[in-house]
Amino acid sequence: MKMKLSAHQEDLLLLKWPALWLVVALLAGAIWYGGSYRFGEENNRLLRVARANRMQAIAAVRQIEEEAGIVRDFCDRYRQLQDERVIGDEDRLELVESVGRIRARYSLYPMQLDIEQQATLPLGQAGGSGNPGESVVIRASRVVIGIPLLHEEDFVRLFDGLNTMKQGIIVTEECAIKRIGGDLDNRRPELRQNLNASCKLLWLTMSRETGVGAPGMGIIPPDPSPK
Numbered sequence: 001m002k003m004k005l006s007a008h009q010e011d012l013l014l015l016k017w018p019a020l021w022l023v024v025a026l027l028a029g030a031i032w033y034g035g036s037y038r039f040g041e042e043n044n045r046l047l048r049v050a051r052a053n054r055m056q057a058i059a060a061v062r063q064i065e066e067e068a069g070i071v072r073d074f075c076d077r078y079r080q081l082q083d084e085r086v087i088g089d090e091d092r093l094e095l096v097e098s099v100g101r102i103r104a105r106y107s108l109y110p111m112q113l114d115i116e117q118q119a120t121l122p123l124g125q126a127g128g129s130g131n132p133g134e135s136v137v138i139r140a141s142r143v144v145i146g147i148p149l150l151h152e153e154d155f156v157r158l159f160d161g162l163n164t165m166k167q168g169i170i171v172t173e174e175c176a177i178k179r180i181g182g183d184l185d186n187r188r189p190e191l192r193q194n195l196n197a198s199c200k201l202l203w204l205t206m207s208r209e210t211g212v213g214a215p216g217m218g219i220i221p222p223d224p225s226p227k
Contacts, residue, residue, distance in 0.1 A: 102161030111147035141203045149195035169204040
């Protein structure tokens with residue numbers, strides 16, 4: 001027996017499949033949209049991670065370049081100190097010969113040169129535990145120079161020569177100049193010894209520490225003579 005459908009029911013039957021396809025399409029669109037959104041968020045996260053890694057890599061490269069520059073500066077300074085004979089053992093004979101060359105260059109009077117026993121200058125120790133590596137020791141020898149002078153310019157020439165001499169570091173402790181023959185206000189200076197100069201210097205060199213102490217070496221004391 002056949003049932004006759006009303007016009008309204010026939011319209012609903014005709015719309016069933018299009019409606020079903022519409023629901024399927026909406027579900028597929030929602031799934032696609034959700035998947036693309038998650039995909040985009042993941043891409044953004046990976047992009048942020050990649051940018052952060054890039055910034056870290058750039059910072060690491062800059063730090064390496066800065067440290068390499070510091071190392072180069074220290075190496076250049078170390079080589080300079082070696083060239084100036086600051087690092088290494090002192091050569092007393094070479095110092096005496098260098099002072100002799102200065103005297104000959106400026107036609108100075110013969111001078112008296114006395115080099116005392118080498119000692120170690122005390123250095124402050126860094127606090128904390130651990131092994132900081134090898135220590136650098138500063139060694140010092142007091143050098144006493146006595147020289148007659150024709151005039152004060154001879155004294156300046158002597159120290160100009162000492163400052164340009166590549167024999168470690170020369171530090172002045174004290175100097176004294178005395179005039180010979182009384183006051184020169186009433187007479188002209190003669191071409192002879194008019195002044196006596198006496199200087200006490202510290203001759204400094206550096207070396208790596210190989211032990212607690214070395215035979216015959218102590219801490220250099222202050223000069224006990226009156227100022």
